[in-house]
Amino acid sequence: MGSVIKVFIAEDQTMVRELLMNLLATEKNLEVIGSAANGLEAVRKINQLRPDLLILDAFMPGMNAVEVFNDIRNKLPKMRVLIISAHENASLVRQVLELGIHGFVEKSAPMDDLLLGVRKVAQGEVYFGPKIRALVRRVAGEKIEAMENLTNREKQIVKMIAESKTTKEIAYDLEISIKTVENHRTNLMAKLKLRDIAAVTRFAIEQGMVQTSSPR
Amino acid sequence: MGSVIKVFIAEDQTMVRELLMNLLATEKNLEVIGSAANGLEAVRKINQLRPDLLILDAFMPGMNAVEVFNDIRNKLPKMRVLIISAHENASLVRQVLELGIHGFVEKSAPMDDLLLGVRKVAQGEVYFGPKIRALVRRVAGEKIEAMENLTNREKQIVKMIAESKTTKEIAYDLEISIKTVENHRTNLMAKLKLRDIAAVTRFAIEQGMVQTSSPR
DNA sequence: TTTTCCATGGGGGTTATCCCCTATCGTCAG
C-alpha cells in the first residue's frame, strides 16, 4: 500500500480529538481529512468525505459507536473502523466483535498501543487493546450470555419496564394483550434470574438500554 | 505570583494525560512534577510530592475524584484542584461545589476553556467549563434539592428499594414495622416525584447510592 | 416432516406496591 490513507476522527472529548489529530499528522501514509464531536455530525461528514479509516469514540452525545457504524457500514463497506473507549464495556465489546469492526483500544491504554492500533487497522489488520483482549476472555459467559437468550420482544419489554412503564401501558404501546406482556415479563425475568422491577432496571441500565435520567 | 507552580496530573486515560503533560510543559510558571493513572497511585504520589495544583479526572479506576480529594484535603489544604470529566454528572458537580473545589471542566470543552481553567485555578481563581455552568443553573432545584429534602431514614430506604429489597425485608433489617416502611416509601416517592420502583432505582443509581451490579 | 421456538392469549391465585387517612412520641427551633 503506497497511497495515503484518509483518516476521519469522531470524538467528543476535545482533548483527545486534538491529540489524535496532532499525533496522526506526523504519521507518514496517513492524512486526517476531518473530525466530528458528535454522532450526527460524524455520520454526515463521513458520508461526504468517504475516509479509508474511521477512528470512532465509543460514546458520543446522541449516538454511540455502534449506531454510527450501522448508519454508514452499507454506504462505505471498505472503510476500516477503530473504536476508542474510556470504558471497557462488555456489552459494547461484544457488539463490536459481532459487527466485524477492526479494532478497539481503551483510552487508558499506553500511547504505544493506541498508535499500534491505528497503524494495524490502517494496514488492514485487526487490533484490540490489552484490557479489551482480557475482557473478551473473561466475559465470555455471564450476563451477556443471558442477554443473548432474550428474544427481541423480551429485550423491548425489559427496556420499557426499566423506563417505568406498567404492564398495561406496555400492552397498549405494543398493541398486544396485558396477559402476553405478563408472560413475556415472567419469561424474561426467569432467563435473567431477576426477581423484581428494581433488578430489571439495574440490568437495563448496565446494558445501556436505558439511562438513569429517563422521563417521569 | 512569581514562583513556579507545581502541577500533578491524575488521569487514567493515557491520551489525555500525555496531552496535558505536553501542553502544560510549554506553559511558563507551571511545572508538571508527576502523574498517576488511578486513584490510589494518585493519593500516594500527591502526599509525597505535595503539588500546588492538582488536575484530577472525575472517574478513575478504584476511586472517584471526590474520594481522592477527601483523602488529601486535610493534608494539603492549600492545594488547588481542577476536576476534568468526560460526563457532566449532576450529582458529582454538586458534591464538587460543596467541597469547595476550585474548578471543573468537561472534556468536551474547547481546548481554550481547558487552558483557561488551568491558568485561572493555578492563579487562585475559580473556573467552571461552559457545560458545567449550564448544568449548575439547570440543575439547581431539581433532583439534587429533592435529595436534600430526604431524611436519613428515607435515603436509607431509597437505597434498599433500589437493591431489590421488599418492604418486608426492609422492615426486618431496620427492625421497624412493615407499615412504617410503607409510609417512608410513600413519603420519599412523593418528595422525589417518583411513581414506581423502576424510577426509584434509576434515581438511586444516578445518585451513586447503588451500583447496577448489585446482588440478586 | 417433525420438533423446537416465539409470540400470542388466558385462568387463577398470592403478594407487593401504591395511595388515601389518622395518630403518638420525642426533639429541636422559634
Next chain:
DNA sequence: CTGACGATAGGGGATAACCCCCATGGAAAA
C-alpha cells in the same frame, strides 16, 4: 411554650406485580 418535623404504627382499599398452569398458530431449524 408551642409548633414543626421526623420516626414510629396502623386502617382500608385499588391496582400492579409475580408465579404457577395451559393452549394455539406460525416460522425456523433439525
